[in-house]
Amino acid sequence: MDTFTLHTGRTPLLVSLPHDGSLIPADIAARMQPAARQAPDTDWHVARLYDFARDMGASVLVPRYSRYVVDLNRPPDDVSLYPGQNTTGLCPAVMFSGEPVYLDGQAPGAGEIAERVERYWRPYHQALAGELERIRAVHGRAVLWEAHSIRSEVPFLFEGRLPDLNLGTAGGTSCSPALAARLRTVLDGQSRYSHVVDGRFKGGHITRHYGRPGAGVDAVQLEIAQLNYMDEDDWTYAPERAADLQAVIRRLLECTL
Structure with a gap:
């Protein structure tokens, strides 16, 4: 089963889009609330916003399936990434609205969650690790760019309006200074665009x-x-708005090359 696509590039840059997928297998969707079946x-x-990255020579990794099937950006042991704050898990039980x-x-039990990890999560991470290793072998270094987006206001997750651009470096540990x-x-x-780092x-x-900058792999979200x-x-794409944003994203990506 094809759970992702990988475009192999010619530069040290890999763009990963772990939440771009929206497919939900029918047997899982049948157990979901009607609103959740739309993968909101x-x-x-x-992926469309970053389509120019291929022309820049970047590798691009895109999943097919929704984060509701399994969240590719969560650890397989489901330890919270933001202790003490509302968040969603490896196989989310609640939506960003806070609704089930x-x-x-x-909801899936431990056995089903383990099966989803093997079927959907692990292949993506094997491809990700393999491509980073290939890039590093060719170029002597690799840059992983984690491309994400979210509604500007999600009260369940954060107060107020989110800045336009939110750069994450794991507190300065995932990429070089x-x-x-x-x-x-x-x-x-x-x-x-308003912005914030970490x-x-x-x-x-x-x-x-x-992100292991000491080992030649920089990672940024x-x-x-x-x-x-x-x-x-x-949820419709706005090409004119996107074009302005793409110009800034391109400048950011150029910094990595």
Whole structure:
């Protein structure tokens, strides 16, 4: 079963989009609340937003299945990435709205969760690790760019409105200080989008696990407020808004090469 696509690039950059997938197998969807079957917490259109990255020579890894099947950006032991804060788990039981994903009594048990990890989670991470190793062998270094997006206001997860661009470096541990400084310079050099570094979203499991700057692998996460490139209510892509945002993202990615 094909659970992801991998485009192999020619530069040290790998763009990973672990929440871009929206498919839900029929047997799982049948046990979900009607609202959850639409996979509302998808990082909608992020692959389209980053489509220029291939022309830049980046490798691009995109899953097919929804985070509701299994969240590729959570650790397999499901330890919370943000202790003390509301979040969602490896096989989410609640949506970002705080409402249940599953019908009463239909949430997956430990055995089913383990099966989903093997079927969906592990192949993505094997491809991710393998591509990073290939890149590092060719170029002597690798850069992992974690591409994410989320509604600008999600009261269940954070107060108020999220900044437009949320850069995460796991508190400065997942990438080199030099790369972090270059990225900050780009963000500080533009005035269209509000931004923060290591704010509410410091980087998920992928950024934290694979970012090893001392071993030649830098990892950075960018969480984008979705209203900057799409309609948050009907989930439609807004090409003109997206084009302006893409120009800034391109400058950020150029810093990594």
